[in-house]
Amino acid sequence: MRASPIGLCLIGLATAAAVSVSPLAVSGARAQETPQQGGDLVMVRAEQLRTLLPSAPTDNASIWVIEEAFDTLLLPKADGSGVGPDLATSWSQSADGLSWTFHLRHGVTFTNGQPLTSKDVKFSIEQTQKPSSPFSFIDASIAKITTPDAYTVVIQTKQPFAPLPSDMAIFANSIVPYSYAGMTPDAFAKHPIGSGAFMLKSWTPGVEVSFVRNPHYWRQGRPYLNSITFKEVADSNTRANEVQGGQAQIDEFPAYSSILALQNSGGAVKVGIYPSSRVDFLSINNTHKPFDNADVRRAIASSIDKKTLVKVVLFGHGTPAGAYMSPSSWSFDKSITGYPYDLKAAKAYLAKSPVPNGFSSTITVYSGNSDQQTTAQILQASLAKIGIKITIQTLDPSAAYDAQQNGNYDMSFSYDTTDIVDPDEIIRFVGSYDGGSHSLYSFYKNKQIDTWIDQAATQNDQAARTTLYKKVQQQWDKDQPDVPLYYTPEIYAYGGNVHGFHPFVTGNYDLADVWLSK
Amino acid sequence: MLRFLARRFLLLIPVVLGVATLTFVLMHMAPGDPARTYLGDRATPAALAALRHQWGLDQPLWRQYLTFMGGLAVGNLGQSMFFHHSILTLLAIRLPPTLWLMGMATLFSIVISVPLATWMAVSRGGIVDAGVRSFNSIAQGTPLFFTGAVLIAIFSLHFRWFPVAGYGNDLSQHIASLVLPSISIALAIVPFLVRGLRGALMDALSSEYVSFAKAKGLGRRSIWINYALKNAAITGISILGIQVGYLAGGTLVVENVFAIPGMGTFLMSGILNRDFPVVQASALVFALLVIFVYLLTDIAYGLCDPRVRVK
Numbered sequence: 001m002r003a004s005p006i007g008l009c010l011i012g013l014a015t016a017a018a019v020s021v022s023p024l025a026v027s028g029a030r031a032q033e034t035p036q037q038g039g040d041l042v043m044v045r046a047e048q049l050r051t052l053l054p055s056a057p058t059d060n061a062s063i064w065v066i067e068e069a070f071d072t073l074l075l076p077k078a079d080g081s082g083v084g085p086d087l088a089t090s091w092s093q094s095a096d097g098l099s100w101t102f103h104l105r106h107g108v109t110f111t112n113g114q115p116l117t118s119k120d121v122k123f124s125i126e127q128t129q130k131p132s133s134p135f136s137f138i139d140a141s142i143a144k145i146t147t148p149d150a151y152t153v154v155i156q157t158k159q160p161f162a163p164l165p166s167d168m169a170i171f172a173n174s175i176v177p178y179s180y181a182g183m184t185p186d187a188f189a190k191h192p193i194g195s196g197a198f199m200l201k202s203w204t205p206g207v208e209v210s211f212v213r214n215p216h217y218w219r220q221g222r223p224y225l226n227s228i229t230f231k232e233v234a235d236s237n238t239r240a241n242e243v244q245g246g247q248a249q250i251d252e253f254p255a256y257s258s259i260l261a262l263q264n265s266g267g268a269v270k271v272g273i274y275p276s277s278r279v280d281f282l283s284i285n286n287t288h289k290p291f292d293n294a295d296v297r298r299a300i301a302s303s304i305d306k307k308t309l310v311k312v313v314l315f316g317h318g319t320p321a322g323a324y325m326s327p328s329s330w331s332f333d334k335s336i337t338g339y340p341y342d343l344k345a346a347k348a349y350l351a352k353s354p355v356p357n358g359f360s361s362t363i364t365v366y367s368g369n370s371d372q373q374t375t376a377q378i379l380q381a382s383l384a385k386i387g388i389k390i391t392i393q394t395l396d397p398s399a400a401y402d403a404q405q406n407g408n409y410d411m412s413f414s415y416d417t418t419d420i421v422d423p424d425e426i427i428r429f430v431g432s433y434d435g436g437s438h439s440l441y442s443f444y445k446n447k448q449i450d451t452w453i454d455q456a457a458t459q460n461d462q463a464a465r466t467t468l469y470k471k472v473q474q475q476w477d478k479d480q481p482d483v484p485l486y487y488t489p490e491i492y493a494y495g496g497n498v499h500g501f502h503p504f505v506t507g508n509y510d511l512a513d514v515w516l517s518k
Numbered sequence: 519m520l521r522f523l524a525r526r527f528l529l530l531i532p533v534v535l536g537v538a539t540l541t542f543v544l545m546h547m548a549p550g551d552p553a554r555t556y557l558g559d560r561a562t563p564a565a566l567a568a569l570r571h572q573w574g575l576d577q578p579l580w581r582q583y584l585t586f587m588g589g590l591a592v593g594n595l596g597q598s599m600f601f602h603h604s605i606l607t608l609l610a611i612r613l614p615p616t617l618w619l620m621g622m623a624t625l626f627s628i629v630i631s632v633p634l635a636t637w638m639a640v641s642r643g644g645i646v647d648a649g650v651r652s653f654n655s656i657a658q659g660t661p662l663f664f665t666g667a668v669l670i671a672i673f674s675l676h677f678r679w680f681p682v683a684g685y686g687n688d689l690s691q692h693i694a695s696l697v698l699p700s701i702s703i704a705l706a707i708v709p710f711l712v713r714g715l716r717g718a719l720m721d722a723l724s725s726e727y728v729s730f731a732k733a734k735g736l737g738r739r740s741i742w743i744n745y746a747l748k749n750a751a752i753t754g755i756s757i758l759g760i761q762v763g764y765l766a767g768g769t770l771v772v773e774n775v776f777a778i779p780g781m782g783t784f785l786m787s788g789i790l791n792r793d794f795p796v797v798q799a800s801a802l803v804f805a806l807l808v809i810f811v812y813l814l815t816d817i818a819y820g821l822c823d824p825r826v827r828v829k
Contacts, residue, residue, distance in 0.1 A: 044777075048787065050556075050600055058558030131564040134557040186602060204611055205601040206787065207685075207779040231684065233777040237667060238683045242777075245675050245682035398550030398792050405554060429559075436560035 039516030080505030097160030358387020444481035635715035759815030
């Protein structure tokens with residue numbers, strides 16, 4: 001059939017219209033995407049800022065704020081795959097592997113006008129190496145720091161140490177002025193001087209802290225925002241209300257139960273789901289009988305319905321866990337599936353153990369944490385089916401933490417997140433007795449795993465390190481000292497006018513890239 | 519009057535000693551190491567020991583107690599272990615919002631209760647009575663955080679008349695931020711006050727002196743103000759005094775829901791952090807607040823009721 005002339009005409013017109021409209025539409029969209037200068041951002045969070053001294057804190061609330069005011073030699077890549085330049089423009093390892101040389105960027109100044117040189121870098125790292133600093137372990141491999149000239153820093157390590165560049169990206173190694181610009185550490189903690197995108201304006205402890213843009217920031221054109229304010233708001237409903245009401249622009253960690261409502265709030269509030277390194281566990285105290293027996297632990301692992309936990313506790317925002325490393329790490333062994341939910345298998349494991357008829361025990365839960373309460377109740381019901389009677393003991397966070405640290409508990413909940421983009425920190429934290437938490441409170445000791453971990457740290461080849469890390473995870477999975485529960489993302493709710501917000505896998509925000517549209 | 523005040527101030531001393539000692543003992547009995555809480559998992563034993571020494575926690579208990587009491591005697595409340603700021607500085611930030619909240623809540627309680635109680639007393643039963651009683655039951659039975667959440671949803675999110683939460687930066691913002699929280703608190707006090715006032719008003723209205731006043735030919739307004747309300751006020755003040763006394767320590771829930779940086783949340787975070795100086799100072803402040811409120815109640819009572827003054 002011949003196409004009608006009118007039909008052809010119409011098609012032609014339509015095509016012409018489409019072709020002529022689309023460049024306009026594209027440039028229109030691009031115009032909206034051009035960052036605008038100005039604006040004041042308010043972020044509401046549950047936790048309180050404790051200190052602005054980089055070598056002091058361990059709490060994320062302080063860490064993520066410090067990172068806005070200070071710079072590090074290197075910066076983690078947003079997806080966690082490695083590190084990129086920040087204050088250091090290039091870096092290399094010596095042929096014998098025993099030292100790393102960093103070349104500093106020229107023209108960087110602190111907010112007091114002082115230029116940033118290698119003297120400041122050496123001083124900063126040495127503060128964190130002091131035994132009083134809680135993150136001194138991260139610089140434990142460093143033997144000596146030398147400064148051949150004002151823009152070169154050489155870090156000598158006791159053994160070849162592959163994770164060093166990642167360690168130079170951690171907040172604890174933020175660069176402060178030499179000798180804290182003449183202040184005592186305590187005074188500096190309240191009047192910090194950094195080279196970062198923002199500088200402190202005012203701090204009302206326990207209430208809020210405010211920063212203004214650093215006009216001398218070395219990254220041209222950044223930050224876009226005029227000021228950022230972090231407010232401490234304990235109640236998750238209040239935080240959600242503040243974002244909906246326009247009083248705040250970003251809500252850190254809205255409650256899982258509120259996410260669906262926020263997503264359906266009609267565009268005024270958006271929910272951002274970002275990859276995180278967080279892994280949650282059921283911690284089992286391997287020093288308390290009968291948990292010293294691996295079959296008992298395997299029985300418990302087989303009684304946990306992880307898929308249901310993700311649905312009920314996380315409202316679907318998570319994935320059941322297998323390996324103990326996070327999928328965001330390059331060392332993650334995705335072949336490990338953990339122990340599937342199978343009550344018959346659980347009974348079989350228990351039958352092989354010294355307590356085939358079950359036993360009584362307690363699970364310790366942090367008060368005020370409804371997710372832990374719910375999970376404990378689900379576990380209580382499941383374990384009862386194989387003859388294990390659980391009582392739920394609720395303690396306030398300080399007491400519960402104490403109990404975990406000192407091994408005064410049977411089972412409890414714990415989690416880890418990484419502060420660096422290298423697997424070294426967490427592979428030790430969870431798998432090694434001396435890794436900082438007694439193998440995530442299980443008090444599990446495995447010399448073979450420790451050897452593999454130490455070996456991997458001395459090698460540069462990522463493939464070789466991955467092989468060793470996979471061996472570690474597989475051995476650990478066989479022994480199940482703890483039970484990995486799920487991997488969760490980081491969730492933020494933010495106003496529709498917020499652009500460029502992209503928290504890293506390591507948790508830091510980098511608000512220098514954020515801009516507000518009108 | 520002066521002797522009365524002087525006696526009251528002298529009574530403060532044993533109260534302060536008692537509260538300080540009790541809080542000290544309770545906090546140190548609770549498990550949980552503040553140094554460990556502060557430094558986290560990977561703190562070396564050296565770091566923990568250094569911090570404990572800095573905070574004076576390695577001293578024997580009796581010496582820590584004496585140091586604290588000694589400091590108290592000269593007005594030195596110490597430093598917050600977690601915030602490295604002096605307690606007095608922190609109290610100067612946290613106390614005013616709580617005081618404002620208590621004051622505005624008291625004001626709203628009176629403003630809501632007096633007309634309601636008067637209306638009930640005048641109507642003497644019927645639909646008004648039933649209506650106000652239902653309102654009282656609902657107000658008393660509704661938890662504070664729910665009332666707060668509903669008020670926020672309607673007046674902040676929907677009508678946008680008030681801020682959603684927070685305390686604001688200047689006086690006008692402070693007051694605007696405290697309206698809804700104060701009303702939430704007031705709604706918890708109103709049931710008690712309305713019941714008491716209504717009873718007292720009805721008693722007054724059926725008393726002999728009011729009958730006499732009516733017989734004398736005094737106007738309705740005059741009878742109400744000079745006879746009924748003034749006599750009912752005595753009962754009202756007693757009830758209000760007790761309720762506001764509870765309030766001194768009870769603002770925690772409202773402060774949490776409305777994100778007001780007051781004494782309630784200050785004490786709560788101090789307890790969770792095991793920040794001993796914060797807890798001890800807050801407990802003392804609360805005790806002093808309660809005593810002060812009772813003192814004000816007694817003075818107001820004396821002002822209203824000349825029979826009490828004669829003593």
